[in-house]
Amino acid sequence: MAPPSSFEYAGDISAAEAWERLEANPKAQLVDVRTAAEWNFVGLPDISSLGRQVHCVEWQAFPTGARNPGFVIEAGQALNDKDAPVLLLCRSGARSRAAAIALTEAGFSQAFNIAGGFEGDTDEESHRGNRNGWKAANLPWRQG
DSSP states (O other), rough: OOOGGGGGSSSSHHHHHHHHHHHOOOOOOEEEEEEHHHHTTTTOOGGGGTTOOOOOOSOOOOTTTTOOTHHHHHHHHHHOOTTTTTEEESSHHHHHHHHHHHHHHTOOOTTTEEEETTTTTOOOOSSSSSSTTTTTTTTTTTTT
């Protein structure tokens, strides 16, 4: 199956670009689509300094990996403006890309995927958090 075209969502941005958009536009929203286990044990972005909170809406359930059939409805309830930028984040950028496509199909005009996600791609030692993503960009985050 061919990868989706960039017309199916607003596009990919880096974690640093996501932070810049959040800083520049008070309407921009951050949605973390990882699982509750990841939020609790790996950590969450912290955008409280911008006067906002991260919206946590699972794209897939843990531990089955089954897609959350209510994702679009749950995300829509958290987001109140379909024309505001929506920045979607997962571990490495795959689930958040699928979520960006789903929100675009639901009428959100600016659904962006944060490529590299929260933890980023693995490095030479198969560790995440060093190469790219939210943590590697030294953006604010908290654990627990």
